[in-house]
Structure formats: structure tokens, C-alpha cells
Amino acid sequence: MTSIDYNAFRDEVRDFLATSYPASKRELNQRQAGMFAEPELGQWWQRTLHARGWGAPSWPVEYGGTGWDAVQKHIFMSECTAANTPSFAVQGLAMVAPVVMKFGTQAQKDFFLPGILSGELYFCQGFSEPGSGSDLASLRTSAVREGDDYLVNGSKIWTTHAHFANWIFLLVRTSTEGKPQQGITFLLAPMSTPGISVRPIISISGEHELNQTFYDNARIPIANRIGDENKGWDVAKYLLEFERGGAYAPSAQGMLEAAKKIAAQQPGDDCATLWDDPQFQRKTAELEIDMLAQAATEHRVMTALAGGNNPGDIVASMLKLSGTALQQAASELCVEALGDYALADQRQSLHLSSNIPPIGPDYAARPVAKFLNLRACTIYGGSSEVQHNIVARAAMGLK
Amino acid sequence: METPLSDDQRMIRDSVAGYLRDRYDDAERRRIIDSEAGWSAPHWQAFAGELGLLGAGFAEAAGGLGGGAAEHALILEEFGSALVVEPYLSTAVIAGGFLKASTAAAAPQLIADAIAGTAIFAYAAGEPNARSNPAHVETRAECRGANYVIDGQKAVVLGAVGATHLIVVARTSGGDRDPEGISLFVVDANSPGITRRDYRTISGGPASDITFTGVTVPASALLVPEGTALPLIERVVDEATALLCAEANGVMRRLHGDTLAYTSQREQFGKPLASFQVLQHRMVDMLVAMEHSQSITARAIELLDADPAERARAVSAAKVYVGKSLRYIGQQAIQLHGGMGMTDELAVGFFFKRAIEIERQFGSVEYHLTRYTRLANAPAAIAA
Incomplete structure (x- = not known):
């Protein structure tokens, strides 16, 4: 067995980032405060990674993965976080792709996986409905068979980037019999399907990232169904495991580092810079320790996965509970470091096509919008309240 | 829990609450922040005239209602519950507080104008190179003959857009964080040498970064004797x-x-x-x-x-x-x-x-x- 030279690997990643992620793009990314990068930047990054063969480090090699071990993946993610690369298009790469791999037909794998990997297919997610949030299984958007198609009617909400995406993955109701979970089906549809329309929803950060989508007799081929009819809940559960199973510590640590950098440039009250303030340093240290604990648990989970053990959705829930709280705390520290400039609405300088300079220093552009957007991370993908219930029931047998 | 109020206080609170309920609901507030100016002159005039609020904190002899902080608090709590963006705090409380203590000849007239709603004030204190320490003042005011010349930058000044006057904190002597040598000036908001970058705060109210370049004011603009303001x-x-x-x-x-x-x-x-x-x-x-x-x-x-x-x-x-x-x-x-x-x-x-x-x-x-x-x-x- 040959051992991997991790130092050499880290150098290789750094070289790649230094040459393939130029300063001009870094500057653009400073204007991104959303959950996902605008596709003009985000999909450029996906194409760049793909060209290097690194488009999907978490995928199995047979579908185009890198074949890295857990340590290499961790090194890669840490270096990307340190270089502040654009956020990944997780809806395709980390949500729909694993589902296609597990439940899809060969034809579906052949069509969707290469397109997601190259960045050509850009997915959005149609799960929640205006009346079905935490209680997702109560969803009512209906799909009725007609010939080779389903006729879909209803509405989905919180459809992030629906106005950019060319595909959507949907949960629809194909049966009202039995338990609500038993009549749900998982479909993929091109956003260009006649009968699908999009309404923007402006976020509290002032940005347009969210949408409501409407389905008015939209014809979706039965061939685009993933898994069996009425078995979509199992598919969705598998997908949400992936949504939750991710790593929270790297992005939280990235924001903590950003807070330190801001503090080093901001004036202090009784000292030259805010970073010289022992209270601020102490607060930073306390948060850093919480992150070390989170990162250590994430590492334990990664090791278990690498050893072929599935730690299960209880662990995914626990990681999400503490990980999202840490992300919010780290983003709050960036806002705190800004001082009075935290009051300024920076939305006009926060998109790729803007040439309006931020109000105050350059580093003041992003933190508040990021903080506001991150309030959603304890709401989406199963709110923290729902995660508490999952852990209480599944880990401790409480009802 | 209800707090006991005097009859006068209850009247102030009820009239403010009634006005906001009838005329300053969420839709109206959204209309105001979406407007070009970002605040509403008609509402300000109603606060001055119809409601008579702007004199709440001034003595009756000065044309006010003879109240104080307790009355301001009743008004501001109601304003908070409707997210009123008009500059009550900077005009009635901050400028009002300075003017009541001021030795300047112009102070009585400015108080009368503030009560009438014709003088509107913004408080230009914060600076890009300072945090919250009130003694940290880098903006300079230099005495030249009968005038002072102000140079410096003020950050995140709320309500400067509609203000007729700025209350400016500037240093007339001493080092950047010296408690001595800080002075207070009342400055015409349209004085030559003042440039603003206007923007909105995250909740939608108007704010500005202000640069003072050789802004010349007479010595009578000093609100209290030079260097003693802290x-x-x-x-x-x-x-x-x-x-x-x-x-x-x-x-x-x-x-x-x-x-x-x-x-x-x-x-x-x-x-x-x-x-x-x-x-x-x-x-x-x-x-x-x-x-x-x-x-x-x-x-x-x-x-x-x-x-x-x-x-x-x-x-x-x-x-x-x-x-x-x-x-x-x-x-x-x-x-x-x-x-x-x-x-x-x-x-x-x-x-x-x-x-x-x-x-x-x-x-x-x-x-x-x-x-x-x-x-x-x-x-x-x-x-x-």
C-alpha cells in the first residue's frame, strides 16, 4: 500500500488555486453574500474545477469523482475555504446527483451526471410549499398520469435560484391514499417546461435569491421520475441526509478568520485596533473552541463513512444543529467587528454586475447580508426545532 | 405589564399611538422608505403641528410642553413599534439636549424652530476611524480669526438627508482620543465644503457619510465654550x-x-x-x-x-x-x-x-x- 504525501497534495491544491482563481474573480466573489454564488461566477468555478478533474470530489470515481481519501477531501475543502472560492452548486452536485446515482436508471445516470459535473445542468429544488414547510409530507402539488407524462399542478416555495436554473427536482403528490409519505413521487423537470413559471421573492438582505414557482398543467415525462411512483419520500430522505451530512466547520472557520481580519483593520475603543481588544480576542477564542469540537465530530463521521459505516441520520441532524448555530455565530462576529458600518444597506454593491463601491471600507460590503441570509440555515432543510425532535426520537427513543 | 402614567403622559401616548395606527401603518412606512427622500416631511409637520410632539422635551417658557425624558420615552416607544424613520431622536433629544444646555446666542431661536418643525437636526459624531469612544474625535476645527474651519469625515450619520442643521463634534485641540479639546458646532447643513454620500440603513432609513472640507463657520456656531464639550x-x-x-x-x-x-x-x-x-x-x-x-x-x-x-x-x-x-x-x-x-x-x-x-x-x-x-x-x- 502506497502512502499519500499529503503535504505534496496540499501544495498541488494551492498551486491550482493560485493559478486558476485569479484576483479578478476573488474580487467578484467579495460581492457575493447569498447562499450560493451567482451562476455566472459559480458555474465558471464549476467548469474550472471540472477541467482540472476536480469537479466532484465527493462522487465515486466511476461517475467522475477524484478518488481522494477523507484527508485529501478535507485538505481540498480547507484550502478552498481559505482562498474564499465561490460557493459550490450543491443542489446539483450534492443533492440531486447522489439520488440519481442511487435510484436512477442507467439512461438517467448517463444524461444527468455528466451535465451536473460540467456545470451545464444547473438544478434548483422544489420541495417546500406555501402550506408545507416543516411538515413537508403534507405537500399537495399534484401529478396525474396522462399518456407518457405527468400533468403537474401546484406551487413550490423557497426555490433558490429558480430564475437561473435550467432544471428542477420536485416532490409531487401522486396518491392521497395511506399515510401522506406514501403518495409522494420524485420528478426532474426542465425549467423551460410550458406551464412552469417563477415569481421572485426578495430576501431580508434585499437580494433576489429565492422564488416561488408555479405549475399549471406542466407536462413532465414519466421517464424523468427518479425511483418508483409513490416512493419519492425515500428518495427525499436519502437526499436530505446528504444535504445535512455536509461539513459546517470549514465555512464557520472561514467566517471566523474573516472576522479577525476585519477586527485587525477596525479601530478599537481603548486600543489601536479592535483585534488588540482582549475581550474581542477572548470571544473569538471561545467560538474557535466550539468550532474545534464541531470539526472533530465531523472528522469522526468522515472516518466512519470512509470505513464503510453509515453513522445515520441522527448524526446528520446533530451536525446540522450545532453546525448551523456556529455558522450564524461566526457571521454575527463579522457584523460585530464592523461597528457602525453594520447599519449600511450594501445591496447595491452586492452583485456581479455592480460597479458601485461599498459604503465604508471594502470589507464592509458582505458581512451583514451574509448574516441576514444565514438566518435561514436553521430554518431550511428541516428547522432546528425539527432536528431536535428527530434526535430526541431516534437517538433517545423519546416520543 | 402596564406602567402608571400621569393624565398628560397618557394623552401623549394615546395621541401618538392613534396617529401611527391611522396614518403610519406598515404600508405607509414602506412607501416612505421607498420614496426618493426616504423620510416624510408631511408626517414631520404633523408631529410638530397637529400632535405638538416636537416641544415635548422643552420648557414651557421656551414654547415647549415642559416635559423631559419620560415624555420622550413614551413617544419613542410608540415610534419604535411603527418603525418611524423621521429624525425625532437626533432633533428633539440630541439637538434639543445640546441646545437647552447651550450658551450660544442662536440657541433660543433654534429651539423655537425645532418645536415648529422648521429646524431639523442630524448628529454628526461618528467617524470612520473611531468606534464608540466619544472622546475619539479626529475631525478638526481650527480657529481662524472670528471663524472656525472644519475638516474631517463623519460616518453613518442618520437623518442627514432631510436635516437643515448638523450638530458636529470636532476637535479644536489635543490628540485624537484626548478628552479635552472637543467642541460642538451647529452647522447649516448646506454649508459650502460639505459633501455627502447618501444611502439607506438596512431597515430603510436615510443615512450618510459626510466629508467636511474647509467648512467655515462663525465662532457663534460653538454650542458651548471651545474645548469643553465632552x-x-x-x-x-x-x-x-x-x-x-x-x-x-x-x-x-x-x-x-x-x-x-x-x-x-x-x-x-x-x-x-x-x-x-x-x-x-x-x-x-x-x-x-x-x-x-x-x-x-x-x-x-x-x-x-x-x-x-x-x-x-x-x-x-x-x-x-x-x-x-x-x-x-x-x-x-x-x-x-x-x-x-x-x-x-x-x-x-x-x-x-x-x-x-x-x-x-x-x-x-x-x-x-x-x-x-x-x-x-x-x-x-x-x-x-
Whole structure:
């Protein structure tokens, strides 16, 4: 067995980032405060990674993965976080792709996986409905068979980037019999399907990232169904495991580092810079320790996965509970470091096509919008309240 | 819990609350912040004329109603519950506080104009190179003959857009953080040499970064004798901070009320969200934080006339407690609204953003905790 030279690997990643992620793009990314990068930047990054063969480090090699071990993946993610690369298009790469791999037909794998990997297919997610949030299984958007198609009617909400995406993955109701979970089906549809329309929803950060989508007799081929009819809940559960199973510590640590950098440039009250303030340093240290604990648990989970053990959705829930709280705390520290400039609405300088300079220093552009957007991370993908219930029931047998 | 009020006080509160309910609802507020100016002159005129609010804190002899901080607090709490953007705090409380203490010849006329609604003030104190320490002033005012020439930068000045006058903190001598050598000027907002970058705050109100380049004002623009302003600034900013806490109490009242209403009406798992015990407990904790915020604010307002150390300690205590409550209640209000809380389609997001602003104005929790610690552990305080 040959051992991997991790130092050499880290150098290789750094070289790649230094040459393939130029300063001009870094500057653009400073204007991104959303959950996902605008596709003009985000999909450029996906194409760049793909060209290097690194488009999907978490995928199995047979579908185009890198074949890295857990340590290499961790090194890669840490270096990307340190270089502040654009956020990944997780809806395709980390949500729909694993589902296609597990439940899809060969034809579906052949069509969707290469397109997601190259960045050509850009997915959005149609799960929640205006009346079905935490209680997702109560969803009512209906799909009725007609010939080779389903006729879909209803509405989905919180459809992030629906106005950019060319595909959507949907949960629809194909049966009202039995338990609500038993009549749900998982479909993929091109956003260009006649009968699908999009309404923007402006976020509290002032940005347009969210949408409501409407389905008015939209014809979706039965061939685009993933898994069996009425078995979509199992598919969705598998997908949400992936949504939750991710790593929270790297992005939280990235924001903590950003807070330190801001503090080093901001004036202090009784000292030259805010970073010289022992209270601020102490607060930073306390948060850093919480992150070390989170990162250590994430590492334990990664090791278990690498050893072929599935730690299960209880662990995914626990990681999400503490990980999202840490992300919010780290983003709050960036806002705190800004001082009075935290009051300024920076939305006009926060998109790729803007040439309006931020109000105050350059580093003041992003933190508040990021903080506001991150309030959603304890709401989406199963709110923290729902995660508490999952852990209480599944880990401790409480009802 | 109701706080006992005098008949006059109840009349002020009810007339303000009635006006805001009838004429300054969420839709009207949205119209105002979406307008070019970002504030409303007609409402300001109504505050001055129809409601007679702008004289609440001035003596009857000066044309006011003879009230004080308690009356300001009633007004600002109602303003907080409607997110009023017009510059009451900077005009009636801050400029009012300085003008009442001023030795300037122009002060009585400026007070009369403020009461009439024709003089509107913004407080230009904060600077890009300073945090919350009021003695940290880098803007300079140099005496040249009968004039002063002001040069420097002011950051995040609220309400400068509609202001007729700026109250400018500038250094006439000493080093950047020297408590001595700080002066206060009243400056015509349209003076040559003043340039503004106007923008909005996250909750939608108007704000500006202001550059002073060789702005020349007569010596009569000094509000108090040259170089002696810091103790007055500390007193007036303490009063403004306590009254900002009163505004915060109005903001929190709406955050809690809207959350209770939303969770009572929104159903998941076949019943209202508010029927889930975990959410009930959360809303109880929000309510407790809100009630304590009311109490510690009232306490700070009562102690505004105490000696400076006791006053400062009471105000910092209130700002710390209220700041933490704003954070908790604001964040939980969004969490309990779920996805809807993340949109700007409901009012709750604007209240949350105003909460974030107030948490920082006149110093964050961290700043006031440090200030409180210093005051509480000063030798005199321990001896007492």
C-alpha cells in the first residue's frame, strides 16, 4: 500500500488555486453574500474545477469523482475555504446527483451526471410549499398520469435560484391514499417546461435569491421520475441526509478568520485596533473552541463513512444543529467587528454586475447580508426545532 | 405589564399611538422608505403641528410642553413599534439636549424652530476611524480669526438627508482620543465644503457619510465654550441611549406580537405552530426579556439626572440588557416565522433589521459591558 504525501497534495491544491482563481474573480466573489454564488461566477468555478478533474470530489470515481481519501477531501475543502472560492452548486452536485446515482436508471445516470459535473445542468429544488414547510409530507402539488407524462399542478416555495436554473427536482403528490409519505413521487423537470413559471421573492438582505414557482398543467415525462411512483419520500430522505451530512466547520472557520481580519483593520475603543481588544480576542477564542469540537465530530463521521459505516441520520441532524448555530455565530462576529458600518444597506454593491463601491471600507460590503441570509440555515432543510425532535426520537427513543 | 402614567403622559401616548395606527401603518412606512427622500416631511409637520410632539422635551417658557425624558420615552416607544424613520431622536433629544444646555446666542431661536418643525437636526459624531469612544474625535476645527474651519469625515450619520442643521463634534485641540479639546458646532447643513454620500440603513432609513472640507463657520456656531464639550456630549448621548432603549422596547413589542400572531395562525402537522410547547416556551422567554428591558430602561431614565458615574452606569446596564434582548427576540422572531421571516414581504424582517441597528447605535453590548465594568469597579463605586 502506497502512502499519500499529503503535504505534496496540499501544495498541488494551492498551486491550482493560485493559478486558476485569479484576483479578478476573488474580487467578484467579495460581492457575493447569498447562499450560493451567482451562476455566472459559480458555474465558471464549476467548469474550472471540472477541467482540472476536480469537479466532484465527493462522487465515486466511476461517475467522475477524484478518488481522494477523507484527508485529501478535507485538505481540498480547507484550502478552498481559505482562498474564499465561490460557493459550490450543491443542489446539483450534492443533492440531486447522489439520488440519481442511487435510484436512477442507467439512461438517467448517463444524461444527468455528466451535465451536473460540467456545470451545464444547473438544478434548483422544489420541495417546500406555501402550506408545507416543516411538515413537508403534507405537500399537495399534484401529478396525474396522462399518456407518457405527468400533468403537474401546484406551487413550490423557497426555490433558490429558480430564475437561473435550467432544471428542477420536485416532490409531487401522486396518491392521497395511506399515510401522506406514501403518495409522494420524485420528478426532474426542465425549467423551460410550458406551464412552469417563477415569481421572485426578495430576501431580508434585499437580494433576489429565492422564488416561488408555479405549475399549471406542466407536462413532465414519466421517464424523468427518479425511483418508483409513490416512493419519492425515500428518495427525499436519502437526499436530505446528504444535504445535512455536509461539513459546517470549514465555512464557520472561514467566517471566523474573516472576522479577525476585519477586527485587525477596525479601530478599537481603548486600543489601536479592535483585534488588540482582549475581550474581542477572548470571544473569538471561545467560538474557535466550539468550532474545534464541531470539526472533530465531523472528522469522526468522515472516518466512519470512509470505513464503510453509515453513522445515520441522527448524526446528520446533530451536525446540522450545532453546525448551523456556529455558522450564524461566526457571521454575527463579522457584523460585530464592523461597528457602525453594520447599519449600511450594501445591496447595491452586492452583485456581479455592480460597479458601485461599498459604503465604508471594502470589507464592509458582505458581512451583514451574509448574516441576514444565514438566518435561514436553521430554518431550511428541516428547522432546528425539527432536528431536535428527530434526535430526541431516534437517538433517545423519546416520543 | 402596564406602567402608571400621569393624565398628560397618557394623552401623549394615546395621541401618538392613534396617529401611527391611522396614518403610519406598515404600508405607509414602506412607501416612505421607498420614496426618493426616504423620510416624510408631511408626517414631520404633523408631529410638530397637529400632535405638538416636537416641544415635548422643552420648557414651557421656551414654547415647549415642559416635559423631559419620560415624555420622550413614551413617544419613542410608540415610534419604535411603527418603525418611524423621521429624525425625532437626533432633533428633539440630541439637538434639543445640546441646545437647552447651550450658551450660544442662536440657541433660543433654534429651539423655537425645532418645536415648529422648521429646524431639523442630524448628529454628526461618528467617524470612520473611531468606534464608540466619544472622546475619539479626529475631525478638526481650527480657529481662524472670528471663524472656525472644519475638516474631517463623519460616518453613518442618520437623518442627514432631510436635516437643515448638523450638530458636529470636532476637535479644536489635543490628540485624537484626548478628552479635552472637543467642541460642538451647529452647522447649516448646506454649508459650502460639505459633501455627502447618501444611502439607506438596512431597515430603510436615510443615512450618510459626510466629508467636511474647509467648512467655515462663525465662532457663534460653538454650542458651548471651545474645548469643553465632552461632559455635555456624554450626558446627552447617555440620555439618547436610554431613549433609544425605549424605542427598542417598541420594536421588541412588535417582534413578539407579530411572532405570536403568525404562529397562532400558521398550521403545520395539523395544528397551529403556537400549540407546540417548544415554541410556547420560546415565546415566553421572549416576553420575559421584553418585560425586563422595559424595566431596566425605565430605571435608566429615572437615573438620567443622577451624578455622571451613576447615570452612565445605569444607561450602560440598560443598553447591555436591551441589546441582548434585541438579539434574542429578533433572531427568534425570524426563526419562528420560518421561511416567511426570511422575506421582505412581511414587516417582521424590517423590525429585525431595526433591532440589529439599535443593538449597535451608541455602542454595542460589548462596549457598554466594558463601560459598566469599569464604572462598577471604580474605587468610588466600591467604597459606596
